[in-house]
Amino acid sequence: MTTTQAPATHAPTGTRRRGSLEPYLYLLPHAALFFMFTVYPIGYGLYISLHRWDLLNNTQTFVGTEFFRNLFTSGTPQFEFFWRTLWNTTFFTLVSVPLLVAAALGLAALLHRPIFGRTFFRAVFFMPGILTVSVMGILWRWMFDNQIGLVNAARDLMTGAPPIAWLSTEGLAWVPIVVGTVWWTVGFNMTLYLAAMSNIPHSLYEAAALDGATGGQQFRFITWPMLTPITLFVVITTALASFQLFGQSLVITNGGPTRSTQSVIQYITEEGFTNSQISSAAAMGFVFGLMMLVLTAAQFRLMARDVQSTEEK
Amino acid sequence: MTTVPPKGVPVRTPPRRRRLPREWPRFLVLCLLSLLFLAPVYWMISTSFKTEADAIASPVQWWPAHPTLENYRAVLTSPDGNILRWTWNSLFVALTFTVLHVALCALTAYPLARMRFPGRNAWFWFILSSLMIPGIVTLVPTYIMMLNFGWINSFHALIWPGISGVFGVFLLRQFFVGIPRELEEAARLDGAGNFQILWRIILPLSVPSLVTLAVFAFMGSWNNYLWPLYTVTDVDKMTLPVGITTFSQRYTTEYGKLMAATTLAAVPALVAYLIAQRFLEAGLSTTGLKE
Numbered sequence: 001m002t003t004t005q006a007p008a009t010h011a012p013t014g015t016r017r018r019g020s021l022e023p024y025l026y027l028l029p030h031a032a033l034f035f036m037f038t039v040y041p042i043g044y045g046l047y048i049s050l051h052r053w054d055l056l057n058n059t060q061t062f063v064g065t066e067f068f069r070n071l072f073t074s075g076t077p078q079f080e081f082f083w084r085t086l087w088n089t090t091f092f093t094l095v096s097v098p099l100l101v102a103a104a105l106g107l108a109a110l111l112h113r114p115i116f117g118r119t120f121f122r123a124v125f126f127m128p129g130i131l132t133v134s135v136m137g138i139l140w141r142w143m144f145d146n147q148i149g150l151v152n153a154a155r156d157l158m159t160g161a162p163p164i165a166w167l168s169t170e171g172l173a174w175v176p177i178v179v180g181t182v183w184w185t186v187g188f189n190m191t192l193y194l195a196a197m198s199n200i201p202h203s204l205y206e207a208a209a210l211d212g213a214t215g216g217q218q219f220r221f222i223t224w225p226m227l228t229p230i231t232l233f234v235v236i237t238t239a240l241a242s243f244q245l246f247g248q249s250l251v252i253t254n255g256g257p258t259r260s261t262q263s264v265i266q267y268i269t270e271e272g273f274t275n276s277q278i279s280s281a282a283a284m285g286f287v288f289g290l291m292m293l294v295l296t297a298a299q300f301r302l303m304a305r306d307v308q309s310t311e312e313k
Numbered sequence: 314m315t316t317v318p319p320k321g322v323p324v325r326t327p328p329r330r331r332r333l334p335r336e337w338p339r340f341l342v343l344c345l346l347s348l349l350f351l352a353p354v355y356w357m358i359s360t361s362f363k364t365e366a367d368a369i370a371s372p373v374q375w376w377p378a379h380p381t382l383e384n385y386r387a388v389l390t391s392p393d394g395n396i397l398r399w400t401w402n403s404l405f406v407a408l409t410f411t412v413l414h415v416a417l418c419a420l421t422a423y424p425l426a427r428m429r430f431p432g433r434n435a436w437f438w439f440i441l442s443s444l445m446i447p448g449i450v451t452l453v454p455t456y457i458m459m460l461n462f463g464w465i466n467s468f469h470a471l472i473w474p475g476i477s478g479v480f481g482v483f484l485l486r487q488f489f490v491g492i493p494r495e496l497e498e499a500a501r502l503d504g505a506g507n508f509q510i511l512w513r514i515i516l517p518l519s520v521p522s523l524v525t526l527a528v529f530a531f532m533g534s535w536n537n538y539l540w541p542l543y544t545v546t547d548v549d550k551m552t553l554p555v556g557i558t559t560f561s562q563r564y565t566t567e568y569g570k571l572m573a574a575t576t577l578a579a580v581p582a583l584v585a586y587l588i589a590q591r592f593l594e595a596g597l598s599t600t601g602l603k604e
Contacts, residue, residue: 023424024430039443110339138558138561278453293445
C-alpha cells in the first residue's frame with residue numbers, strides 16, 4: 001500500500017510525462033473545425049466585402065471599401081434600406097425588451113412562492129418557446145388575421161367594433177410581431193428569474209417580515225436588488241435576441257407593409273441571396289455585427305466572470 | 314388559546330382553509346394568464362378540425378361545429394410538400410448535429426478543465442472570445458463556402474458549420490472543473506489513461522450537463538430557420554420549419570389545412586418538451602449565471 005501511495009501524489013506529473021502532445025490531440029478535432037467555420041469565414045467575409053463578387057460570371061473585382069461607403073452615402077438604396085430596417089429592428093428591441101423583462105419578472109414573482117398547480121402554470125408559460133419560429137409566426141398571423149382572426153373576433157364580441165387590419169396597417173403591424181414574440185419567449189426569462197429567486201436566502205424575508213415589511217416593500221428592498229445581476233443578464237441577452245429579429249416579421253408580415261416591419265437581418269439576406277449582392281450583404285453584415293459587438297461584449301464579460309470563479313485554485 | 318382538535322378531524326384542515334383565501338387572487342391571476350397563453354394553441358388545434366367554411370365563419374366558432382379530419386388527410390397527402398419527410402429531415406439533422414457536437418465539446422472541454430499544458434488558458438480564451446462575433450458576420454462567407462464545397466441543398470450545410478460552437482465547450486468545462494480530483498487519482502492508481510478517465514469517470518459524472526448541452530444543441534438545430542431557408546431549397550430536403558412556411562405561403566387562404574399543418578409541425582416539439590421538461594428548465598436555469 002505504502003509503495004503505491006507515492007506515485008499517487010505525483011499523478012499530475014505522470015500525466016505530463018505520458019506525452020506532452022496528448023492534450024493537443026484532444027483539442028485537434030474541434031480546433032480544425034473551429035478554424036474552418038469560425039476563424040476563416042471572418043477573414044473570407046472581409047475579403048468578399050472588399051471585392052465585387054459576381055456569382056453568375058464568377059468574377060471577383062477588387063473595389064476597396066465601396067460597399068462600406070455605400071452604407072454611409074445618402075441616395076443609394078443600401079443607405080436608405082439598411083438604416084431604415086436597422087431602425088425597425090431597434091424600435092422592435094426598444095419595445096420588446098422592457099415588455100419581456102417586466103413580464104418575465106411578473107410571472108416569476110407570481111410563481112415563486114408555492115401555489116396550487118405551480119408546475120402546470122410554469123409549463124404553460126414556458127411551452128410556447130419550444131415551437132419553431134415559423135409555427136409561432138403562422139399561428140400569430142392567423143390570430144391577427146385582418147378579417148377573421150381571433151383577436152378581431154374577440155374585439156367584435158366584446159365591443160362590437162369593426163375588424164382592424166392589423167397586418168397591413170403601418171405601425172399596427174408591429175402589434176402581432178411584438179405580442180407573438182412576448183408569448184413565444186417570455187418563459188425562458190421567467191425560468192431564469194425563478195432560478196435566481198430561489199437563491200435568495202429565506203432569512204432575509206423572515207427578518208423583513210419581523211420588522212413589519214409588507215410584501216411590496218419586501219420586493220422593493222430585497223427581491224429587486226438581489227436580482228440585479230440576473231436582470232442585467234436577461235436585459236442583455238434579450239436585447240441581443242431582439243436585434244436578431246428575423247423569422248417573426250418574415251412569417252407574420254413578410255416585412256410589410258412597405259418594409260415598415262422588415263428587420264435588418266431580413267434586409268441583409270434579401271440583398272445577398274435575393275438580389276445576389278453578396279459583397280454588399282457581407283459589408284452590411286460587418287457593420288451590423290460591429291454594432292452588436294458592444295452588446296455581445298457585455299454578455300461576454302458576464303460569462304467571463306463565471307469562468308474566473310472556476311479558474312483552478 | 315388554541316383548542317385541541319377533536320379526534321378524527323384532520324389536523325391539516327385549518328391551515329389549508331386559512332391559506333386558500335389569501336392565495337386565491339394570485340391563483341386567479343395565474344389562471345387568467347394561462348388562458349391567454351393557451352388560447353392561440355387552442356385556436357390552432359380547433360381550427361385544424363374545422364371545415365373551411367366553419368374556419369372563416371362569422372361569428373367565430375369556438376368549438377368545431379362539424380369536426381373533421383379532412384384537413385389532416387389533405388395535408389398529409391398534399392403534393393406540395395411532405396410534412397413527414399420534413400420532420401424526418403429535421404430529426405436526422407438535429408440528432409446527427411447533437412451527437413457530433415456534444416462529443417466534440419466533451420473532447421475539447423476535458424483537457425481544458427483537467428490537464429495542464431502550455432497554452433491551455435490562451436487557447437480557452439481564444440475560442441471563448443469567438444462568442445463575441447455576431448453570427449451575421451459569418452453568414453455570407455459561410456454561404457459562399459457552402460457553394461464552393463457543393464453543399465447547397467445538402468444536409469452537410471445544416472450540420473457542419475455550427476458544429477464547432479464554443480458555448481458547449483464553456484458549459485462542459487465549467488462542469489468538469491468541479492469534479493473532485495480524488496476520483497481521478499484513484500483511477501490512475503489502477504492504471505487508467507486519460508481517455509479512460511474521461512470515458513469512465515468524467516462523462517458518467519457529467520450526465521446532467523451533457524444532457525443539458527444535448528437538449529440545447531438539439532433545439533437549436535431543430536428550430537434553426539434562417540440558415541436552412543437559404544442553403545436548402547429542394548422541397549424534399551427541407552427541414553420542418555422551412556417546409557412549413559413554404560406550405561403556408563401556398564395555402565394562405567385555406568386556414569383549416571394551414572392549422573392542421575402547423576399543428577403537425579408543433580407536435581414533435583410538444584412531445585419532446587413533455588419528455589425533456591425537467592432537463593430543459595433545470596438546464597436553462599443553471600447555464601445562465603452563477604451568482
